[in-house]
Amino acid sequence: MQTGTQTTGGSTSSHSAGSFPTAEEMKRQAEHGADRMADKAHETVDRLSQKVQPTMDALTEKASQAVDAVSQRADQLKGSGEAALETTRNYVRENPIAAIGIAAVAGLLLGRMRH
DSSP, X not given: OOSSOEEETTEEESSOTTSOOXXXXXXXXXXXXXXXXXXXXXXXXXXXXXXXXXXXXXHHHHHHHHHHHHHHHHHHHHHHHHHHHHHHHHHHHHOHHHHHHHHHHHHHHHHXXXX
């Protein structure tokens, strides 16, 4: 009778019933378990990525549209400001005395508001 080796259905196990697995067997089992966990994690990440991708694409499109809209509005405001400045310049050139009077009144009002 041999101790430490047991034959079960044609395969040889290096430990007998009731004994502990060897360090090498434990290492192989741990590596196998880690590989299975890594495979499952990759599968989960792939599934989640496939589910999230349409949402990310939609958000990217919305953000792009928002950036375009803000850029257009900024251009409009810049154009409006430039137009207002040009209108003011033209008014001052055409009505210098009135412009001085308006500036004086505005200055007096601002001065009183500060005190």
